[in-house]
Amino acid sequence: xxxxxxxxxxxxxxxxxxxxxxxxxxxxxxxxxxxxxxxxxxxxxxxxxxxxxxxxxxxxxxxxxxxxxxxxxxxxxxxxxxxxxxxxxxxxxxxxxxxxxxxxxxxxxxxxxxxxxxxxxxxxxxxxxxxxxxxxxxxxxxxxxxxxxxxxxxxxxxxxxxxxxxxxxxxxxxxxxxxxxxxxxxxxxxxxxxxxxxxxxxxxxxxxxxxxxxxxxxxxxxxxxxxxxxxxxxxxxxxxxxxxxxxxxxxxxxxxxxxxxxxxxxxxxxxxxxxxx
Amino acid sequence: xxxxxxxxxxxxxxxxxxxxxxxxxxxxxxxxxxxxxxxxxxxxxxxxxxxxxxxxxxxxxxxxxxxxxxxxxxxxxxxxxxxxxxxxxxxxxxxxxxxxxxxxxxxxxxxxxxxxxxxxxxxxxxxxxxxxxxxxxxxxxxxxxxxxxxxxxxxxxxxxxxxxxxxxxxxxxxxxxxxxxxxxxxxxxxxxxxxxxxxxxxxxxxxxxxxxxxxxxxxxxxxxxxxxxxxxxxxxxxxxxxx
Numbered sequence: 001x002x003x004x005x006x007x008x009x010x011x012x013x014x015x016x017x018x019x020x021x022x023x024x025x026x027x028x029x030x031x032x033x034x035x036x037x038x039x040x041x042x043x044x045x046x047x048x049x050x051x052x053x054x055x056x057x058x059x060x061x062x063x064x065x066x067x068x069x070x071x072x073x074x075x076x077x078x079x080x081x082x083x084x085x086x087x088x089x090x091x092x093x094x095x096x097x098x099x100x101x102x103x104x105x106x107x108x109x110x111x112x113x114x115x116x117x118x119x120x121x122x123x124x125x126x127x128x129x130x131x132x133x134x135x136x137x138x139x140x141x142x143x144x145x146x147x148x149x150x151x152x153x154x155x156x157x158x159x160x161x162x163x164x165x166x167x168x169x170x171x172x173x174x175x176x177x178x179x180x181x182x183x184x185x186x187x188x189x190x191x192x193x194x195x196x197x198x199x200x201x202x203x204x205x206x207x208x209x210x211x212x213x214x215x216x217x218x219x220x221x222x223x224x225x226x227x228x229x230x231x232x233x234x235x236x237x238x239x240x241x242x243x244x245x246x247x248x249x250x251x252x253x254x255x256x257x258x259x260x261x262x263x264x265x266x267x268x269x270x271x272x273x274x275x276x277x
Numbered sequence: 278x279x280x281x282x283x284x285x286x287x288x289x290x291x292x293x294x295x296x297x298x299x300x301x302x303x304x305x306x307x308x309x310x311x312x313x314x315x316x317x318x319x320x321x322x323x324x325x326x327x328x329x330x331x332x333x334x335x336x337x338x339x340x341x342x343x344x345x346x347x348x349x350x351x352x353x354x355x356x357x358x359x360x361x362x363x364x365x366x367x368x369x370x371x372x373x374x375x376x377x378x379x380x381x382x383x384x385x386x387x388x389x390x391x392x393x394x395x396x397x398x399x400x401x402x403x404x405x406x407x408x409x410x411x412x413x414x415x416x417x418x419x420x421x422x423x424x425x426x427x428x429x430x431x432x433x434x435x436x437x438x439x440x441x442x443x444x445x446x447x448x449x450x451x452x453x454x455x456x457x458x459x460x461x462x463x464x465x466x467x468x469x470x471x472x473x474x475x476x477x478x479x480x481x482x483x484x485x486x487x488x489x490x491x492x493x494x495x496x497x498x499x500x501x502x503x504x505x506x507x508x509x510x511x512x513x514x515x516x517x518x519x520x
Contacts, residue, residue, distance in 0.1 A: 099480035106483065126483045160467070164480030174304045174481070186467040187477060193377075193467070200381050 044087065044246050047111060052090040055080045056110035058098040060190060062215055063271035064116035064236075067095075076114035078267050079133065079238070082254045083112075097189065099164025102126050105241055112247060116209065118166045118234035128244065129237040130251045133264060137230030138167045139213035141206040143198065144225055148205055151231045156183045157204040160194035163187040167207035170232055180231070191216070199223055207231055215275060289486055300487040306478050310488075313474025314495060320391045320470065321457045327396025328456065332403025335359065337433075339404070340411050356404070363401035369462045371398055376466040391463045399456050406452060410445035411437055443514045450507035454500050461496075471495060 047053045057065045057076060065074040072093045084091035094110050101113045105127060118136065119129045142148045148157065154171075159182045161168040170178055171185045186203055188194040194206045195216045208216070210230060217226045238255075240247045258264040289296070301307040335356045342353035363371070375394035376387065414437045422432035464473035475492035479485055 099476065100485075102483040103479065103485045107485075122481065123483075163476065168480070174306075187469070187473070188467045189465060193465075196377055197467075200377075201384075202387075 043111065043244055044250065047087060047089055050089070052092050053080075053084050053087060053112075054092045054094055054110040056094040056096060056101050056104050056113045057115040058101060059093075059095045060098075060192075061116050061209070061212060063211060063275055065114075075134075075267055075271050076116060076238075079254070079258065079264075080112075080114050082258060083251055086250065086254055097164075098162065102239065105239060108241070111240070112251060113239040116211075116236050117239055119237050120166060120169065120234070122169070123239070126242065127239040128242050128248050129239055130248060131255050132235035132237045133255055133259075134236040134268065135233065136236055137210045137233045138165075138170065138207050139210040139230050140227040141195065141198065141208065141213050141217060141224055142204070142227065143201075143223055146204065146225075149227065151180060151227065151229050154180050154182050154205060154207075154231075156181070158182070158184050158186065160186045160188055160197055160203040160206045162191045162194065162208060163189060165209070166232065166234055167209070171207055195220070195224070211275070218275075293487075296482075296484050296487045299482050300478050300484060300491075306481070309469070309474040309477045310471065310491065310495070311474075313469050313471040316388060316463070316469055317457070317460050317471040318499075320388060320395060320460045320463060320468075321453075323392040324395035324399055324456060324460070325453050327392065328399030328403045328452070331397065331400030332407055335400065335404035336407035336411060339408050360401050360404065363398055364405075368395070368398050368459050369465055372462060373465060387466055387468045390466065391460070391468055395456060395460055398459075399452065402452050402455075403449065406445050406448045407441065409448075410441035413444050414440045446507065446511050446514065450503070454503055457499060457503070458496065 055076075057072065059065045059067050059072040059074075061074070063074050064076045065072055067073075072095055077091075077093065080093070081091050094104070096104060098115065101115055101117070102123065104110055105113050113127070116134075116136070117123070119132060123129070140148070140151060140154065148154060159171050161171055168185065168187060171180075171182050173181060186194070186197070188197075191206070191208050191212050194203070194208065197203050198206050199220065206213075206216075210226075213226050217224045238251050240251065255264070258267075299306075301310070338349055338352045338356045342349045372391060372394040375397075376390045380390050380393075418436055418440065419432055422436040423429070427435065460470055461472040463470040464476065467473075469477070471492055475488040478488040482488070
């Protein structure tokens with residue numbers, strides 16, 4: 001009974017906050033909604049008028065995007081640069097937390113997200129994805145003396161992930177459909193913190209994208225190994241705001257040009273080589 | 278005007294029941310908030326206890342040393358360093374150091390690390406508050422106590438401390454409310470506290486409004502509750518003032 005009334009109080013508080021917002025903005029409804037629908041149909045025009053296009057990313061994901069000095073660089077940034085070149089505008093890069101990328105895209109603060117983002121059903125409900133440009137996998141990192149040799153060994157283990165990544169989604173296993181059931185998921189803001197806890201023996205394994213996994217293992221090759229079998233395989237794509245067809249077509253054009261000319265492969269190979277992967 | 282619309286798009290209100298369902302009901306996602314709230318309260322409660330004990334000790338050391346500079350020289354020096362370091366560095370950094378450096382190879386739970394970090398942090402602020410409270414008690418009170426035949430310790434415990442506590446209660450209350458809110462950085466070491474609980478839902482639904490507003494509302498309710506309780510306690514303690 002008491003619990004129920006507490007919940008009711010919370011619900012009421014939220015409802016009040018929401019309705020207060022409604023009052024203050026109700027007056028402008030007609031005008032703004034008209035303006036925003038007009039803006040939506042001319043995304044590209046607006047970008048050209050502004051002279052720049054904005055991409056959002058999380059620059060902690062070498063080689064797709066990472067900080068080189070004070071600049072963000074990487075495979076995704078090179079693709080984004082081609083998109084900007086095609087439109088004849090400057091490229092602006094927004095570096096934010098991975099789990100806020102889609103939120104920011106949908107709030108209109110950026111034109112697209114290029115962040116080594118895997119296509120998933122949940123994400124597709126919220127954004128439109130371009131053609132895929134890379135096949136990636138979620139790798140498992142363990143310590144050298146670990147009994148974990150196969151993905152199935154993760155059953156009942158304490159696993160670290162980067163919050164909001166597909167590795168997080170898989171291990172969290174919300175609908176209980178995945179075969180592997182870990183005992184607990186530790187959600188880190190940064191992959192490097194998860195790896196630090198792995199080396200200190202606080203967690204049993206880290207599930208993270210294959211590329212950064214290779215890098216982490218390489219930097220600590222005396223302590224860590226990456227399992228040969230990946231946990232999941234997935235495809236990376238660029239995300240645009242739902243219904244922004246113009247932007248999506250532009251990006252798909254750039255991607256198919258880069259694929260057919262072999263430029264995309266060259267870029268990926270270049271960064272792979274730099275990583276030694 | 279446009280900024281207002283961007284802040285909370287109108288479509289949100291018509292979709293609210295659906296968003297609410299997606300954020301909390303679907304696949305029992307509200308559990309993220311419940312677990313988070315539990316951890317936040319747990320960390321805050323024990324950190325407050327550590328803060329009170331540590332803070333009182335430090336305050337007593339500093340006051341004794343001030344009254345008689347020959348006493349407790351080494352302890353006073355340690356206390357001064359502690360105050361300077363803890364108050365001079367951000368609590369997030371202290372938390373990260375506690376987990377990744379101090380307890381690097383210790384086999385303890387993250388929550389314990391957080392309780393230690395926040396408790397040690399809080400202790401520094403509580404110490405200064407209590408010290409100011411003790412010093413706010415008129416010197417005549419101590420003299421009166423001593424001349425009545427009480428020793429220094431009894432004077433402190435029976436005469437100075439009760440009056441000091443009454444004076445500093447509002448400031449201590451503020452410190453604990455601040456502590457409760459500061460625990461929201463516990464997510465840095467992957468603890469699922471209330472803020473992180475909301476973040477997890479947000480990272481699944483990509484809907485920033487519902488979970489963030491709910492988390493904010495819960496913090497607000499707790500703080501309002503604490504404020505009311507502290508107000509009552511304060512009034513109770515001040516009853517003896519009305520004569």
